[in-house]
Amino acid sequence: MKELIEYILQFGNLNKQQIDLIAGKATELKLSKENYFSEAGKIPRQVGFLVDGVVRGCYYNNKGEEITRCFITENSLIADYINFEAHTVSTEYLQACTDCKLILFSKDNWDELTHTIVGWDNIKNKMVQKCLYQKSRKSPVISEDATTRYLEFMNNHPSLINRIPLTYIASYLGVTQQSLSRIRKNIR
Structure with a gap:
Protein backbone atom coordinates (compact mmCIF):
# COMPACT_ATOMS: atom_id res chain seq x y z
CA MET A 1 0.00 0.00 0.00
CA SER A 136 0.10 4.09 -25.86
CA ARG A 137 2.20 2.00 -28.19
CA LYS A 138 5.72 3.27 -28.16
CA SER A 139 6.50 0.50 -30.55
CA PRO A 140 9.58 0.15 -32.61
CA VAL A 141 9.32 1.73 -36.02
CA ILE A 142 8.48 -1.14 -38.36
CA SER A 143 10.50 0.49 -41.15
CA GLU A 144 13.64 -0.11 -39.05
CA ASP A 145 15.30 -3.49 -39.39
CA ALA A 146 14.60 -6.09 -36.71
CA THR A 147 18.05 -5.85 -35.11
CA THR A 148 17.66 -2.08 -34.68
CA ARG A 149 14.21 -2.60 -33.15
CA TYR A 150 15.59 -5.15 -30.70
CA LEU A 151 18.55 -2.94 -29.73
CA GLU A 152 16.11 -0.09 -29.14
CA PHE A 153 13.93 -2.38 -27.00
CA MET A 154 17.00 -3.39 -24.95
CA ASN A 155 17.85 0.27 -24.47
CA ASN A 156 14.30 1.34 -23.55
CA HIS A 157 13.36 -1.72 -21.45
CA PRO A 158 16.57 -3.25 -20.05
CA SER A 159 14.80 -4.68 -17.01
CA LEU A 160 12.37 -6.69 -19.17
CA ILE A 161 14.85 -8.66 -21.28
CA ASN A 162 15.25 -11.53 -18.80
CA ARG A 163 11.89 -11.17 -17.02
CA ILE A 164 9.36 -11.90 -19.73
CA PRO A 165 8.97 -14.65 -22.33
CA LEU A 166 10.74 -14.05 -25.64
CA THR A 167 7.49 -14.74 -27.47
CA TYR A 168 6.04 -11.50 -26.03
CA ILE A 169 9.13 -9.51 -26.99
CA ALA A 170 9.00 -10.97 -30.51
CA SER A 171 5.31 -10.05 -30.79
CA TYR A 172 6.06 -6.51 -29.61
CA LEU A 173 8.87 -6.15 -32.14
CA GLY A 174 6.82 -7.62 -35.00
CA VAL A 175 9.17 -10.55 -35.64
CA THR A 176 8.97 -14.31 -35.21
CA GLN A 177 10.49 -15.92 -32.15
CA GLN A 178 13.04 -17.67 -34.41
CA SER A 179 14.11 -14.32 -35.88
CA LEU A 180 14.46 -12.86 -32.41
CA SER A 181 16.61 -15.81 -31.33
CA ARG A 182 18.89 -15.27 -34.34
CA ILE A 183 19.15 -11.54 -33.59
CA ARG A 184 20.01 -12.21 -29.96
CA LYS A 185 22.64 -14.77 -30.96
CA ASN A 186 24.26 -12.34 -33.42
CA ILE A 187 24.40 -9.52 -30.88
CA ARG A 188 26.26 -11.50 -28.22
Missing part, protein backbone atom coordinates in the same frame (compact mmCIF):
# COMPACT_ATOMS: atom_id res chain seq x y z
CA LYS A 2 2.95 2.29 0.72
CA GLU A 3 3.96 2.19 -2.98
CA LEU A 4 0.47 3.22 -4.07
CA ILE A 5 0.29 6.14 -1.65
CA GLU A 6 3.74 7.36 -2.70
CA TYR A 7 2.62 7.12 -6.33
CA ILE A 8 -0.58 9.08 -5.71
CA LEU A 9 1.25 11.79 -3.74
CA GLN A 10 3.37 12.56 -6.83
CA PHE A 11 0.23 14.05 -8.36
CA GLY A 12 -1.19 16.05 -5.46
CA ASN A 13 -1.47 16.47 -1.70
CA LEU A 14 -3.70 14.42 0.58
CA ASN A 15 -4.20 14.47 4.33
CA LYS A 16 -4.05 11.38 6.56
CA GLN A 17 -7.83 10.95 6.59
CA GLN A 18 -7.95 10.96 2.76
CA ILE A 19 -5.05 8.51 2.57
CA ASP A 20 -6.80 6.22 5.05
CA LEU A 21 -9.98 6.37 2.94
CA ILE A 22 -8.04 5.39 -0.20
CA ALA A 23 -6.36 2.51 1.63
CA GLY A 24 -9.74 1.37 2.95
CA LYS A 25 -11.23 1.24 -0.55
CA ALA A 26 -8.38 -0.82 -2.00
CA THR A 27 -7.93 -4.59 -2.04
CA GLU A 28 -4.84 -6.63 -2.86
CA LEU A 29 -4.67 -9.25 -5.58
CA LYS A 30 -2.07 -11.73 -6.69
CA LEU A 31 -2.34 -12.34 -10.43
CA SER A 32 -0.53 -15.44 -11.68
CA LYS A 33 1.59 -15.40 -14.82
CA GLU A 34 -0.54 -15.77 -17.99
CA ASN A 35 -3.78 -14.73 -16.22
CA TYR A 36 -5.73 -11.71 -17.37
CA PHE A 37 -6.34 -8.46 -15.52
CA SER A 38 -8.93 -7.52 -18.14
CA GLU A 39 -10.12 -9.22 -21.32
CA ALA A 40 -11.40 -8.27 -24.75
CA GLY A 41 -15.13 -8.77 -25.05
CA LYS A 42 -15.74 -7.87 -21.41
CA ILE A 43 -16.40 -4.60 -19.60
CA PRO A 44 -13.40 -3.65 -17.41
CA ARG A 45 -14.56 -3.40 -13.79
CA GLN A 46 -11.43 -2.37 -11.92
CA VAL A 47 -8.44 -0.08 -11.80
CA GLY A 48 -5.21 -1.54 -10.49
CA PHE A 49 -1.84 -0.40 -9.29
CA LEU A 50 1.02 -2.75 -10.15
CA VAL A 51 3.16 -3.27 -7.05
CA ASP A 52 5.24 -6.12 -8.45
CA GLY A 53 5.47 -7.81 -11.85
CA VAL A 54 4.98 -7.08 -15.54
CA VAL A 55 1.72 -6.88 -17.49
CA ARG A 56 1.36 -6.63 -21.25
CA GLY A 57 -1.36 -5.06 -23.36
CA CYS A 58 -2.22 -7.19 -26.36
CA TYR A 59 -4.87 -7.79 -29.00
CA TYR A 60 -5.51 -10.01 -32.00
CA ASN A 61 -5.24 -8.53 -35.48
CA ASN A 62 -7.60 -9.40 -38.35
CA LYS A 63 -5.40 -12.39 -39.25
CA GLY A 64 -5.78 -13.82 -35.74
CA GLU A 65 -2.18 -13.01 -34.80
CA GLU A 66 -1.50 -11.90 -31.25
CA ILE A 67 0.12 -8.46 -31.10
CA THR A 68 1.78 -7.15 -27.95
CA ARG A 69 1.20 -3.41 -27.82
CA CYS A 70 2.87 -2.38 -24.57
CA PHE A 71 4.45 -3.52 -21.32
CA ILE A 72 3.49 -2.11 -17.91
CA THR A 73 5.90 -2.45 -15.01
CA GLU A 74 5.93 -1.78 -11.28
CA ASN A 75 4.61 1.43 -9.75
CA SER A 76 2.14 2.05 -12.56
CA LEU A 77 -1.59 2.37 -12.78
CA ILE A 78 -3.09 -0.43 -14.85
CA ALA A 79 -6.50 -0.24 -16.47
CA ASP A 80 -8.36 -0.26 -19.73
CA TYR A 81 -9.37 3.15 -18.52
CA ILE A 82 -11.41 4.50 -21.41
CA ASN A 83 -13.66 1.42 -21.44
CA PHE A 84 -13.67 1.32 -17.62
CA GLU A 85 -15.05 4.86 -17.41
CA ALA A 86 -17.45 4.47 -20.34
CA HIS A 87 -18.62 1.06 -19.06
CA THR A 88 -18.04 -0.37 -22.55
CA VAL A 89 -16.59 -3.63 -23.84
CA SER A 90 -12.80 -3.81 -24.15
CA THR A 91 -11.04 -4.69 -27.40
CA GLU A 92 -7.73 -5.70 -25.83
CA TYR A 93 -6.29 -7.86 -23.10
CA LEU A 94 -4.14 -6.94 -20.11
CA GLN A 95 -2.23 -10.11 -19.24
CA ALA A 96 0.34 -10.90 -16.57
CA CYS A 97 3.76 -11.69 -18.08
CA THR A 98 5.06 -12.62 -14.62
CA ASP A 99 3.41 -13.33 -11.30
CA CYS A 100 2.04 -9.96 -10.22
CA LYS A 101 0.95 -8.23 -7.05
CA LEU A 102 -1.68 -5.54 -7.52
CA ILE A 103 -3.76 -3.15 -5.49
CA LEU A 104 -7.29 -2.92 -6.89
CA PHE A 105 -10.20 -0.53 -6.84
CA SER A 106 -13.66 -1.57 -7.97
CA LYS A 107 -15.64 0.87 -10.11
CA ASP A 108 -17.84 1.79 -7.12
CA ASN A 109 -14.88 2.41 -4.81
CA TRP A 110 -12.99 4.39 -7.49
CA ASP A 111 -16.06 6.56 -8.07
CA GLU A 112 -16.56 7.02 -4.33
CA LEU A 113 -13.09 8.52 -4.02
CA THR A 114 -14.12 11.10 -6.63
CA HIS A 115 -17.24 12.02 -4.67
CA THR A 116 -15.53 12.08 -1.26
CA ILE A 117 -12.04 13.53 -1.67
CA VAL A 118 -11.78 17.19 -2.65
CA GLY A 119 -9.21 17.45 -5.43
CA TRP A 120 -9.27 13.72 -6.25
CA ASP A 121 -10.42 14.41 -9.83
CA ASN A 122 -7.29 16.45 -10.48
CA ILE A 123 -5.01 13.77 -8.99
CA LYS A 124 -6.90 11.00 -10.78
CA ASN A 125 -6.69 12.79 -14.13
CA LYS A 126 -2.92 13.14 -13.83
CA MET A 127 -2.55 9.45 -12.90
CA VAL A 128 -4.79 8.39 -15.79
CA GLN A 129 -2.87 10.57 -18.25
CA LYS A 130 0.34 8.86 -17.21
CA CYS A 131 -1.35 5.44 -17.47
CA LEU A 132 -2.65 6.16 -20.97
CA TYR A 133 0.76 7.48 -22.05
CA GLN A 134 2.47 4.33 -20.78
CA LYS A 135 -0.06 2.14 -22.60
Whole structure:
Protein backbone atom coordinates (compact mmCIF):
# COMPACT_ATOMS: atom_id res chain seq x y z
CA MET A 1 0.00 0.00 0.00
CA LYS A 2 2.95 2.29 0.72
CA GLU A 3 3.96 2.19 -2.98
CA LEU A 4 0.47 3.22 -4.07
CA ILE A 5 0.29 6.14 -1.65
CA GLU A 6 3.74 7.36 -2.70
CA TYR A 7 2.62 7.12 -6.33
CA ILE A 8 -0.58 9.08 -5.71
CA LEU A 9 1.25 11.79 -3.74
CA GLN A 10 3.37 12.56 -6.83
CA PHE A 11 0.23 14.05 -8.36
CA GLY A 12 -1.19 16.05 -5.46
CA ASN A 13 -1.47 16.47 -1.70
CA LEU A 14 -3.70 14.42 0.58
CA ASN A 15 -4.20 14.47 4.33
CA LYS A 16 -4.05 11.38 6.56
CA GLN A 17 -7.83 10.95 6.59
CA GLN A 18 -7.95 10.96 2.76
CA ILE A 19 -5.05 8.51 2.57
CA ASP A 20 -6.80 6.22 5.05
CA LEU A 21 -9.98 6.37 2.94
CA ILE A 22 -8.04 5.39 -0.20
CA ALA A 23 -6.36 2.51 1.63
CA GLY A 24 -9.74 1.37 2.95
CA LYS A 25 -11.23 1.24 -0.55
CA ALA A 26 -8.38 -0.82 -2.00
CA THR A 27 -7.93 -4.59 -2.04
CA GLU A 28 -4.84 -6.63 -2.86
CA LEU A 29 -4.67 -9.25 -5.58
CA LYS A 30 -2.07 -11.73 -6.69
CA LEU A 31 -2.34 -12.34 -10.43
CA SER A 32 -0.53 -15.44 -11.68
CA LYS A 33 1.59 -15.40 -14.82
CA GLU A 34 -0.54 -15.77 -17.99
CA ASN A 35 -3.78 -14.73 -16.22
CA TYR A 36 -5.73 -11.71 -17.37
CA PHE A 37 -6.34 -8.46 -15.52
CA SER A 38 -8.93 -7.52 -18.14
CA GLU A 39 -10.12 -9.22 -21.32
CA ALA A 40 -11.40 -8.27 -24.75
CA GLY A 41 -15.13 -8.77 -25.05
CA LYS A 42 -15.74 -7.87 -21.41
CA ILE A 43 -16.40 -4.60 -19.60
CA PRO A 44 -13.40 -3.65 -17.41
CA ARG A 45 -14.56 -3.40 -13.79
CA GLN A 46 -11.43 -2.37 -11.92
CA VAL A 47 -8.44 -0.08 -11.80
CA GLY A 48 -5.21 -1.54 -10.49
CA PHE A 49 -1.84 -0.40 -9.29
CA LEU A 50 1.02 -2.75 -10.15
CA VAL A 51 3.16 -3.27 -7.05
CA ASP A 52 5.24 -6.12 -8.45
CA GLY A 53 5.47 -7.81 -11.85
CA VAL A 54 4.98 -7.08 -15.54
CA VAL A 55 1.72 -6.88 -17.49
CA ARG A 56 1.36 -6.63 -21.25
CA GLY A 57 -1.36 -5.06 -23.36
CA CYS A 58 -2.22 -7.19 -26.36
CA TYR A 59 -4.87 -7.79 -29.00
CA TYR A 60 -5.51 -10.01 -32.00
CA ASN A 61 -5.24 -8.53 -35.48
CA ASN A 62 -7.60 -9.40 -38.35
CA LYS A 63 -5.40 -12.39 -39.25
CA GLY A 64 -5.78 -13.82 -35.74
CA GLU A 65 -2.18 -13.01 -34.80
CA GLU A 66 -1.50 -11.90 -31.25
CA ILE A 67 0.12 -8.46 -31.10
CA THR A 68 1.78 -7.15 -27.95
CA ARG A 69 1.20 -3.41 -27.82
CA CYS A 70 2.87 -2.38 -24.57
CA PHE A 71 4.45 -3.52 -21.32
CA ILE A 72 3.49 -2.11 -17.91
CA THR A 73 5.90 -2.45 -15.01
CA GLU A 74 5.93 -1.78 -11.28
CA ASN A 75 4.61 1.43 -9.75
CA SER A 76 2.14 2.05 -12.56
CA LEU A 77 -1.59 2.37 -12.78
CA ILE A 78 -3.09 -0.43 -14.85
CA ALA A 79 -6.50 -0.24 -16.47
CA ASP A 80 -8.36 -0.26 -19.73
CA TYR A 81 -9.37 3.15 -18.52
CA ILE A 82 -11.41 4.50 -21.41
CA ASN A 83 -13.66 1.42 -21.44
CA PHE A 84 -13.67 1.32 -17.62
CA GLU A 85 -15.05 4.86 -17.41
CA ALA A 86 -17.45 4.47 -20.34
CA HIS A 87 -18.62 1.06 -19.06
CA THR A 88 -18.04 -0.37 -22.55
CA VAL A 89 -16.59 -3.63 -23.84
CA SER A 90 -12.80 -3.81 -24.15
CA THR A 91 -11.04 -4.69 -27.40
CA GLU A 92 -7.73 -5.70 -25.83
CA TYR A 93 -6.29 -7.86 -23.10
CA LEU A 94 -4.14 -6.94 -20.11
CA GLN A 95 -2.23 -10.11 -19.24
CA ALA A 96 0.34 -10.90 -16.57
CA CYS A 97 3.76 -11.69 -18.08
CA THR A 98 5.06 -12.62 -14.62
CA ASP A 99 3.41 -13.33 -11.30
CA CYS A 100 2.04 -9.96 -10.22
CA LYS A 101 0.95 -8.23 -7.05
CA LEU A 102 -1.68 -5.54 -7.52
CA ILE A 103 -3.76 -3.15 -5.49
CA LEU A 104 -7.29 -2.92 -6.89
CA PHE A 105 -10.20 -0.53 -6.84
CA SER A 106 -13.66 -1.57 -7.97
CA LYS A 107 -15.64 0.87 -10.11
CA ASP A 108 -17.84 1.79 -7.12
CA ASN A 109 -14.88 2.41 -4.81
CA TRP A 110 -12.99 4.39 -7.49
CA ASP A 111 -16.06 6.56 -8.07
CA GLU A 112 -16.56 7.02 -4.33
CA LEU A 113 -13.09 8.52 -4.02
CA THR A 114 -14.12 11.10 -6.63
CA HIS A 115 -17.24 12.02 -4.67
CA THR A 116 -15.53 12.08 -1.26
CA ILE A 117 -12.04 13.53 -1.67
CA VAL A 118 -11.78 17.19 -2.65
CA GLY A 119 -9.21 17.45 -5.43
CA TRP A 120 -9.27 13.72 -6.25
CA ASP A 121 -10.42 14.41 -9.83
CA ASN A 122 -7.29 16.45 -10.48
CA ILE A 123 -5.01 13.77 -8.99
CA LYS A 124 -6.90 11.00 -10.78
CA ASN A 125 -6.69 12.79 -14.13
CA LYS A 126 -2.92 13.14 -13.83
CA MET A 127 -2.55 9.45 -12.90
CA VAL A 128 -4.79 8.39 -15.79
CA GLN A 129 -2.87 10.57 -18.25
CA LYS A 130 0.34 8.86 -17.21
CA CYS A 131 -1.35 5.44 -17.47
CA LEU A 132 -2.65 6.16 -20.97
CA TYR A 133 0.76 7.48 -22.05
CA GLN A 134 2.47 4.33 -20.78
CA LYS A 135 -0.06 2.14 -22.60
CA SER A 136 0.10 4.09 -25.86
CA ARG A 137 2.20 2.00 -28.19
CA LYS A 138 5.72 3.27 -28.16
CA SER A 139 6.50 0.50 -30.55
CA PRO A 140 9.58 0.15 -32.61
CA VAL A 141 9.32 1.73 -36.02
CA ILE A 142 8.48 -1.14 -38.36
CA SER A 143 10.50 0.49 -41.15
CA GLU A 144 13.64 -0.11 -39.05
CA ASP A 145 15.30 -3.49 -39.39
CA ALA A 146 14.60 -6.09 -36.71
CA THR A 147 18.05 -5.85 -35.11
CA THR A 148 17.66 -2.08 -34.68
CA ARG A 149 14.21 -2.60 -33.15
CA TYR A 150 15.59 -5.15 -30.70
CA LEU A 151 18.55 -2.94 -29.73
CA GLU A 152 16.11 -0.09 -29.14
CA PHE A 153 13.93 -2.38 -27.00
CA MET A 154 17.00 -3.39 -24.95
CA ASN A 155 17.85 0.27 -24.47
CA ASN A 156 14.30 1.34 -23.55
CA HIS A 157 13.36 -1.72 -21.45
CA PRO A 158 16.57 -3.25 -20.05
CA SER A 159 14.80 -4.68 -17.01
CA LEU A 160 12.37 -6.69 -19.17
CA ILE A 161 14.85 -8.66 -21.28
CA ASN A 162 15.25 -11.53 -18.80
CA ARG A 163 11.89 -11.17 -17.02
CA ILE A 164 9.36 -11.90 -19.73
CA PRO A 165 8.97 -14.65 -22.33
CA LEU A 166 10.74 -14.05 -25.64
CA THR A 167 7.49 -14.74 -27.47
CA TYR A 168 6.04 -11.50 -26.03
CA ILE A 169 9.13 -9.51 -26.99
CA ALA A 170 9.00 -10.97 -30.51
CA SER A 171 5.31 -10.05 -30.79
CA TYR A 172 6.06 -6.51 -29.61
CA LEU A 173 8.87 -6.15 -32.14
CA GLY A 174 6.82 -7.62 -35.00
CA VAL A 175 9.17 -10.55 -35.64
CA THR A 176 8.97 -14.31 -35.21
CA GLN A 177 10.49 -15.92 -32.15
CA GLN A 178 13.04 -17.67 -34.41
CA SER A 179 14.11 -14.32 -35.88
CA LEU A 180 14.46 -12.86 -32.41
CA SER A 181 16.61 -15.81 -31.33
CA ARG A 182 18.89 -15.27 -34.34
CA ILE A 183 19.15 -11.54 -33.59
CA ARG A 184 20.01 -12.21 -29.96
CA LYS A 185 22.64 -14.77 -30.96
CA ASN A 186 24.26 -12.34 -33.42
CA ILE A 187 24.40 -9.52 -30.88
CA ARG A 188 26.26 -11.50 -28.22
